Amino acid sequence: MKSENMTVPDAAQTCDKSHVLCRGDDKASLPRDARLPINRCNLPAVVLGSLSYQKYPIPLLLDGVAELHRDLFDRLNATPPEALGAVFADYLTVHFRLERPEEMGLRAGFGGDRKNRAKANYIRMIRGWSFDSDSREGAVLKGWVESRFGLPPRYHGQALRDFSGEAYRRYLEMRSHGLYGTGALEAQFDLVYAFCQLQLALGYPPQNPPQTHLTLYRGVNRMSDHEVLSKGEGGRHIILLNNLNSFSRSRERAGEFGDYIMTADIPLTKIFFHCGLLPGVLKGEDEYLVIGGVVEVTLSTL
Incomplete structure (x- = not known):
């Protein structure tokens, strides 16, 4: 294995890009009551929790x-x-x-x-x-x-x-x-x-070609249970997720948990854990634990 694959990006380099992620309209912004003024990583919550970050992610580095x-x-x-x-x-x-x-x-x-x-x-x-x-x-x-x-x-x-x-x-x-x-x-x-x-x-789970996002699915019964910030055409919604959420890589498995399927392109940097990371820890559902914030999702029926 090449050592550069394991190199953690320099926090100073990533922070220089944070101003790019702050642009956008109010609907894409993280509400004030959904963020803290301080945290323990290289980007403030208002940036990493925004819709712009979902579309243009950069590495999140935990302090120390x-x-x-x-x-x-x-x-x-x-x-x-x-x-x-x-x-x-x-x-x-x-x-x-x-x-x-x-x-x-x-x-x-x-x-x-x-x-x-x-x-x-x-x-x-x-x-x-x-x-x-x-x-x-x-x-x-x-x-x-x-x-x-x-x-x-x-x-x-x-x-x-x-x-x-x-x-x-x-x-x-x-x-x-x-x-x-x-x-x-x-x-x-x-x-x-x-x-x-x-x-x-390193490419696990496999991404061919290498990507910055994974398409993940979540079964829901009522969108009223979620904080919808705006609605668009074709079932598109901008919502505020809980700060940690379960998704699945399998649309079929996600459908077992609700009458509707919520589909989202999740940045790899927002994935805390997935069922294949450490075999035997999680079983079933092809589950992914996803850090929250504002995201654009598409709602569809089974």
């Missing part, structure tokens, strides 16, 4: 990940493609002491709940999301997106519009309970995202 985990990327450089997943999983197991939680500060005698929480790693969180995206695991993942990309969740069990309201407080409680007593879960997610981006850059 490449620098703090250079050893991981060096190892991946020297690894054949078929073994990348095993090397990545081994690195996370050792770095975060996933099989030896006592080395991360867990002490005996604190009760079963503390011991069980020590087992709450990135794999269990992603599996928990696949069963119920409004679960405690879902709250943790949505909280990570909020922290890293500056995109607050728009829905968790119910609509989240008032940051001082009961629904948002419930989400924060679930998020904090999900993080309590775990081994740096959000730092684990940082590496999952970085690894996913490296795999996509």
